Amino acid sequence: MEAQYVLGIDVGGTSVKIAVLSVEGNLLEKWNIPTDKANNGANVLKDISSSVDEHLSKLKLNKNQFIGAGIGVPGFINMEKGMVDFAVNIGWKDYPIVRILSECLDMPVAVDNDANLAAAGEYWQGAGTGADDVILFTIGTGVGGGIIVKGDILHGVGGMGGEIGHVTVVPEGGAPCNCGKTGCLETVSSATGIVRIANMEAEKNKESSLYKQKQEGIQLTTKNIFEAAALGDQTADTVIEKAMYYLGLAAANIANVLNPQRIVIGGGVSAAGEQLLFPLRNHYEKFALDRVKLDSEFVLAELGNDAGVMGAAWLAKKYLKD
Numbered sequence: 001m002e003a004q005y006v007l008g009i010d011v012g013g014t015s016v017k018i019a020v021l022s023v024e025g026n027l028l029e030k031w032n033i034p035t036d037k038a039n040n041g042a043n044v045l046k047d048i049s050s051s052v053d054e055h056l057s058k059l060k061l062n063k064n065q066f067i068g069a070g071i072g073v074p075g076f077i078n079m080e081k082g083m084v085d086f087a088v089n090i091g092w093k094d095y096p097i098v099r100i101l102s103e104c105l106d107m108p109v110a111v112d113n114d115a116n117l118a119a120a121g122e123y124w125q126g127a128g129t130g131a132d133d134v135i136l137f138t139i140g141t142g143v144g145g146g147i148i149v150k151g152d153i154l155h156g157v158g159g160m161g162g163e164i165g166h167v168t169v170v171p172e173g174g175a176p177c178n179c180g181k182t183g184c185l186e187t188v189s190s191a192t193g194i195v196r197i198a199n200m201e202a203e204k205n206k207e208s209s210l211y212k213q214k215q216e217g218i219q220l221t222t223k224n225i226f227e228a229a230a231l232g233d234q235t236a237d238t239v240i241e242k243a244m245y246y247l248g249l250a251a252a253n254i255a256n257v258l259n260p261q262r263i264v265i266g267g268g269v270s271a272a273g274e275q276l277l278f279p280l281r282n283h284y285e286k287f288a289l290d291r292v293k294l295d296s297e298f299v300l301a302e303l304g305n306d307a308g309v310m311g312a313a314w315l316a317k318k319y320l321k322d
């Protein structure tokens, strides 16, 4: 029987998302299991495997009907060697994930970084469909992303390609980043960065509703910053302008190099929609080459939390098909 299904697995710090898809990308079933981080994540793959067995028997599917499984992991991945070099959130270090998981699951396995796979998911079944050159920015607690060039993930020589969040946008005097540098895009355009800028701006503008919220003991979030801006608060507007200036600068510089067809904006902060896209486009257009601008369009991500499992399934389909 010809293999016609793929498994997509997306490992996160609190839960593992798992999905069964047809090779055409139709979702048959998806579910979550908790991530057991005890003993440096020693049980995670066994938990995945027994949960997959349970669901496949419920779906009356056989493993020989599967091309294999793709798995996304947050951290530094060596895709070719099938190794997790380092995944600090899970506890894996120099972990031969492809060997162990393919033994547990009894099917071929391919691994990649979770942000790369989110980009692949949007490219395959989401906002990037129909384009071959796609950049995804995931604006959440941090800034993640991935780059699709000619229908494949850009990895670079050591798997570090596509680390969009760590493009330097504040060359001098920038805030410290989790990566050890300062002034990365993540420090100014992530939810954390936007809230940090808002706290600074609120102190400078005491008539702002953001300052009043702080006085009342309310912790600023991107949601109430975008809400304040929608109600006409100048300070909140300044905060969003600043964050989108840096995102537009980074997006234009990356686009000037890659000449993408679509730039997809996802992650929790993208819920702001046009309130985010409008200033972003304005700043992007200042820094992008005319020809690059003509070819590219900004779109919001479509798959939400499913992007990772969809991309993982795409990885299995792309790399495990004989």
Ligand SMILES: [Zn+2]
Pocket (backbone or CB within 6 Å): 165, 166, 177, 178, 179, 180, 181, 184, 186
């Ligand atoms: Zn950084």
